[in-house]
Amino acid sequence: MAIAAFGIIKLRNLFAVVMLSGIFSLLAASLYVHLTAVDVAFTEASVGAGISTLLMLATLAITGEYEKKHTTSDLFPLLIVVVTGAALIYGTLDMPLYGAADAPANLHLIPRFIEQSGTEIGIPNIVTSVLASYRGYDTLGETVVIFTAAIGVLVLLGRGRNRWRPGISADAPSKDEENEV
Amino acid sequence: MNNHSILRVVSKFMIPFILLFALYVQFHGDFGPGGGFQAGVIFAAAFILYGLIYGIENARKVLPATATRLLLAAGVLLYVGTGLFGIFMGGNFLDYNVLAATAVGGQHLGILLVEFGVGTTVAATMVTIFFVFAGQDF
Numbered sequence: 506m507a508i509a510a511f512g513i514i515k516l517r518n519l520f521a522v523v524m525l526s527g528i529f530s531l532l533a534a535s536l537y538v539h540l541t542a543v544d545v546a547f548t549e550a551s552v553g554a555g556i557s558t559l560l561m562l563a564t565l566a567i568t569g570e571y572e573k574k575h576t577t578s579d580l581f582p583l584l585i586v587v588v589t590g591a592a593l594i595y596g597t598l599d600m601p602l603y604g605a606a607d608a609p610a611n612l613h614l615i616p617r618f619i620e621q622s623g624t625e626i627g628i629p630n631i632v633t634s635v636l637a638s639y640r641g642y643d644t645l646g647e648t649v650v651i652f653t654a655a656i657g658v659l660v661l662l663g664r665g666r667n668r669w670r671p672g673i674s675a676d677a678p679s680k681d682e683e684n685e686v
Numbered sequence: 687m688n689n690h691s692i693l694r695v696v697s698k699f700m701i702p703f704i705l706l707f708a709l710y711v712q713f714h715g716d717f718g719p720g721g722g723f724q725a726g727v728i729f730a731a732a733f734i735l736y737g738l739i740y741g742i743e744n745a746r747k748v749l750p751a752t753a754t755r756l757l758l759a760a761g762v763l764l765y766v767g768t769g770l771f772g773i774f775m776g777g778n779f780l781d782y783n784v785l786a787a788t789a790v791g792g793q794h795l796g797i798l799l800v801e802f803g804v805g806t807t808v809a810a811t812m813v814t815i816f817f818v819f820a821g822q823d824f
Contacts, residue, residue, distance in 0.1 A: 543719040547711075551727040556812055559734060563819040627790035628716040628797065636721065637797040641780040645765055647723075648804050652762050655811035659755075662818045 506532045517572045523561040530554035544632045690739075697739045704732040712805050716794070722801040726808025733809075734816045742821050754810045754817070761807030768799045 509529040513522050530553030537546035601608035618635055626634035636644055712725035737745035769780040777784035782796025 544721070547719045547724050551724050551731075555731060556727050556734075559731075560815060560819065563816055567819065625789070626793045626797070628794065630716055630718060632719075633715050633721055633797060633801070634793070637800045638782060638793055641769070641800065644800065644804065645769070645780070648762055648765055648807050651811050652758060652807050655758055655814045658815045658818055 506536075517574070518570065519565055519572055520562075520570055522572075523558055523565065526561070527554045527558040530557070544630075693739055697735050701732050701736060704728060704735070708732065708805075708809075712801065713798070715801055716797060722804025723808055725801075726805040726810075727812055729805065729809040730812030730816070733813050737817060737820065742817055746817065749813060751817075754814045757806050757810035758814060761803045761805070761810065764803035764806065765800050768796055768803070772796070 506529055509525045509532065512525045513529070516522050516525070530549055534546045534550040534554060537543075537549055605611070618631055618639065622628075622631050622634045622639075626638055628634055708725045708729035708731075711720035711728060712722065715721035715725070733745060733749055736748065768782075768785075772781040772784055773779055775784040780796075780800075782793045783789040785792035785795045
């Protein structure tokens with residue numbers, strides 16, 4: 506994963522960068538499987554490695570394949586990244602060990618979900634019952650976020666072509682049509 | 687990619703299975719890993735594959751722009767509708783216990799409907815974003 510990350514920073518060929526980020530997501534997905542978070546791994550594999558790679562490629566098809574050479578100094582951004590990274594690592598020092606039985610996350614809600622969801626919800630996949638029932642409001646919010654993303658793309662790119670068949674790449678609209686839209 | 691006969695044949699062969707797998711992930715999400723988000727993405731991937739191989743124009747004939755826009759809103763409406771129906775049945779917003787005769791049955795029904803709404807919106811979103819991006823001619 507580290508090699509993929511450094512490759513993404515160093516390479517100028519954006520096609521290779523997109524492929525590397527797909528590989529990065531796939532490796533992250535296998536890491537999640539190793540941590541027995543199969544639902545998260547499934548999402549990472551399908552969304553991170555699958556669809557977002559595809560969308561990046563679609564974007565590359567309408568922009569260019571090579572990144573512009575930038576001339577400004579790298580030192581100040583590097584400083585910010587190092588300081589932020591050090592702060593984050595310092596923050597993890599206080600966290601309980603992975604899988605520790607006395608971690609706050611394992612003491613408060615998780616036992617409640619594991620013990621009660623079988624009788625309250627009655628479906629075997631606790632992740633689904635938390636996602637759709639206990640945290641139904643959150644999932645509604647996520648769905649609305651995705652809906653908003655689609656609306657945003659439509660507003661930015663989906664019009665101005667042909668107002669009766671939006672999204673289809675029809676012939677370039679005439680001057681009058683463009684003014685109408 | 688119209689001339690690659692291997693790609694055309696293989697993708698035509700694969701698409702039904704991709705769609706079937708998406709439906710499996712959607713409705714088996716209660717019992718195994720998966721759910722609306724993943725199923726929606728896989729379902730959209732089938733249409734995107736079709737669009738890549740056979741061209742966006744032909745893919746839009748299968749799934750017109752109006753259909754994806756309707757589905758986009760229908761998913762969110764199904765989710766919110768399930769929540770509001772709980773209010774009409776005398777519970778709270780997104781309270782599934784009151785949807786059916788028993789609380790557990792109501793939870794089953796509510797989760798099924800809500801996940802289906804999520805899947806619909808996600809699939810329509812992914813298809814819309816890809817087709818709109820790929821439909822640009824620059």
